[in-house]
Amino acid sequence: MNVFLTIVHIFGLVTIGFSGLMSTCLLTSEVVQDGATDAFLFGTLITLAFGVLMFFPTLRTPKKVSRQTGFLMVATTWSVIPVFCTLPLMMYMPELSFIDAYFETVSGLTTTGATILSGLDQLPMSINLWRHELNWIAGMGIIIFAVAILPILGIGGMQLYIAESPGTVKESDLPPRIAQTAKALWMVYAGITMACIIALRLAGMDWFDAICHAFSAMSLGGFSTHDNSIGYFNSLPIELVLTVFQLLAAINFATHFVAFRKKSFSSYIDDREARAFLILMLGSSLVTATVLWHAGTYPDFYTALRHASFNLITIATDCGYASQDFNQWPIFVPMWMLFLCCISASSGSTGGGIRMIRTIVLVKQARLELFKFIHPYAVKSMKIGDTVVNNNIVNSVTGFIFLYFISIVILVFMLLLSGMDFISAFSAIIACFNNAGPGLNQVGPASNYASLTDFQTGVCMFAMLLGRVQIFSIVILFVPEFWRK
Numbered sequence: 001m002n003v004f005l006t007i008v009h010i011f012g013l014v015t016i017g018f019s020g021l022m023s024t025c026l027l028t029s030e031v032v033q034d035g036a037t038d039a040f041l042f043g044t045l046i047t048l049a050f051g052v053l054m055f056f057p058t059l060r061t062p063k064k065v066s067r068q069t070g071f072l073m074v075a076t077t078w079s080v081i082p083v084f085c086t087l088p089l090m091m092y093m094p095e096l097s098f099i100d101a102y103f104e105t106v107s108g109l110t111t112t113g114a115t116i117l118s119g120l121d122q123l124p125m126s127i128n129l130w131r132h133e134l135n136w137i138a139g140m141g142i143i144i145f146a147v148a149i150l151p152i153l154g155i156g157g158m159q160l161y162i163a164e165s166p167g168t169v170k171e172s173d174l175p176p177r178i179a180q181t182a183k184a185l186w187m188v189y190a191g192i193t194m195a196c197i198i199a200l201r202l203a204g205m206d207w208f209d210a211i212c213h214a215f216s217a218m219s220l221g222g223f224s225t226h227d228n229s230i231g232y233f234n235s236l237p238i239e240l241v242l243t244v245f246q247l248l249a250a251i252n253f254a255t256h257f258v259a260f261r262k263k264s265f266s267s268y269i270d271d272r273e274a275r276a277f278l279i280l281m282l283g284s285s286l287v288t289a290t291v292l293w294h295a296g297t298y299p300d301f302y303t304a305l306r307h308a309s310f311n312l313i314t315i316a317t318d319c320g321y322a323s324q325d326f327n328q329w330p331i332f333v334p335m336w337m338l339f340l341c342c343i344s345a346s347s348g349s350t351g352g353g354i355r356m357i358r359t360i361v362l363v364k365q366a367r368l369e370l371f372k373f374i375h376p377y378a379v380k381s382m383k384i385g386d387t388v389v390n391n392n393i394v395n396s397v398t399g400f401i402f403l404y405f406i407s408i409v410i411l412v413f414m415l416l417l418s419g420m421d422f423i424s425a426f427s428a429i430i431a432c433f434n435n436a437g438p439g440l441n442q443v444g445p446a447s448n449y450a451s452l453t454d455f456q457t458g459v460c461m462f463a464m465l466l467g468r469v470q471i472f473s474i475v476i477l478f479v480p481e482f483w484r485k
Contacts (some may be wrong), residue, residue, distance in 0.1 A: 037118020113222025139219025
């Protein structure tokens, strides 16, 4: 009983927080008179009422949080909060079904960026702001999940945060307490977001577009205020600004914190995960630009490089903007982009997927196994830099990778069973599971997810949630031993 009351209490507090977030859009709607004031007023009041009814009656509940409570809390928060977030959308657009509204808010809160809405250019300013606020606050939530929620779950917390970044960030470089660490990383996140807003305004966006796109770029959420996404602006300066800030958002925020505190770029040079990520982005951009130029997709190499690099980086970082319909490119390029979205983002960033550090661990483990095959009696430990990687970390990474791929296979087959073609099904699951947004064919960048059936929409939503909480927090709920005392 105490487990249930504890979850209700914490969830009530989170719900109250979201009512406060919703009230900022209420104020925006009232100021600009965009016609969505009533939708946000009723949405705010309903959300606040539920939050108060859950939070205050459970104030005296013991606050001791077990691992079981922690897992349930994570699953509940990520799956139920979107229900309240649908309220403004459904009240303003009564023709919108609940499952479509839920898809939109799940996509926002998991920073996936896939959308079922069209006519974004004509939406009220407050509705578009709400979508982008969901992206931005979720980006913060991902950082807190890494440093504050994981300790409750008993799967590492800051220890995992550091362990999954061996040789990258030292524990002594970060504030000693979880709350202080979370606050420090939030301040870095907010500060870089502000810099992004100013840079986008100087690059040519108006203030509203600059705020919205900075929110979705820093969270790697990928929502836009326009149906044509970044292609609407057709601006090289805007694409360059967004490229830089997407790359920053895909790097460990602890690395940013250490760089700011030391006032030195040496932290980025020392970050092996960031180095591998940036080298992969640079090399992939050059290769895909060459492919597009050679195929005659663009008349010259520099035009091909502009479009290849922006669209590749936005998909690889799991953001999901689009400036071109890459569904029409030679198939190698979009498939390579989707592959990159599985592995590229750093641990401790707002990106999704396997994460670059796990990729590095797997590559080094494969090399180590080959070495042992050649030298069966040699004793050699895996190292990343000067740091010896514990076998427990290797085992954890191996288990994660297995669950990652088996989950994708099952979900792809579910979409195939529903009648979707293979390329659409495969790309939709890859894009949703890695929180990258657009896929190919039926869910390509020139269209959206509106054409999916309710069943297909539900499968994609589950993929988003599973990928966002890094699989374990959801899968463990289906393990019988979890429910035994």
